[in-house]
Amino acid sequence: MATKSLLSLLLATIVSSALAQSPVDWQPLLEQQNLALRQVVQTMQMTRGAAVGAEETDACFDWYLDNQTAINEVYYKEYNDCKNTATAAKKLLSEQSALERQDLLDDGHSLCSSLAACESISDGLEFFQCYNKASDDNSPKLFNMSVTSERVADKLTISYQAINDTERVCTTNARVKNVEDLSISRAYLNDCLLGEWSPPNA
Structure with a gap:
């Protein structure tokens, strides 16, 4: 029955609306479902002389x-592959910079320990002398920490930008393919409702 088709598509539209809350851009699916829903309404308004009967419509x-469903499952996989590839690439960069990270942490802990040793000194002169000495002794470490952190951060910023650009191209290509596939699917549906095409094995 045409009514069955309408109810089925309404259910699919509701499910699609829920899917739209996911990280994947489901807007193409929603747009195609809306177009298809209008076609169903038009089909229900057709006279008995319609090109196809109720069974064919179903x-x-x-x-x-x-x-x-199959089209969007492919899209979901391709979209997530883009995201996962980008995440893995950033993780690899973090692993590759682990040694420099540890060196900075070691220098930072050493500096903090030197300054912390002055905290228990109650005499004002001795306290400031302690801080002055600790600062002088650790000035090479401070300089190294500043230079190293800036160098690594700049390098990672460039690498991350390249990864993000690649991810953007990847997800855009997946979305374009998804829109094209959905449009083709809707065109087949239109031809089917007009009796100009039949589903395989139908």
Whole structure:
């Protein structure tokens, strides 16, 4: 029945709306579902002289919903592959800079320990002399920490930007392919409702 087709598509639209809350851009699916829903309404308004009957209409929409699901499963996988690849690349960069990170942590802990040793001194003169000596002794470490952190941060910033750009291209390509596949799917549905195309094995 055409009513069954309408209810099925309404359910799919509701599910699609829920999926739209996920990180994946499901907007193309929602747009195609809305267009398809209008086609269902038009089909229900057709006279008995319509190109296809109720059973054929149901077969068209059964195929359409299955095809839409398959298309978006592929999109979801491709989208997540883009994200996972970017995450893995950033993780690798972090691992590669682990030695420099540890050197900075060691220097930082050493500096903090030197300054902390002055905290228990109650005499004002001795306290400031202690801090002055600790600062002088650790000035090479402070300079090294500043230079190293800036150098590594600049290098990682450039690398991260390249990763982000690659990820953006990847997700955009996946989305473009998804829109194209959804449009083709809707065109087949339209042809099916007009009796100009039949689903495989239908």
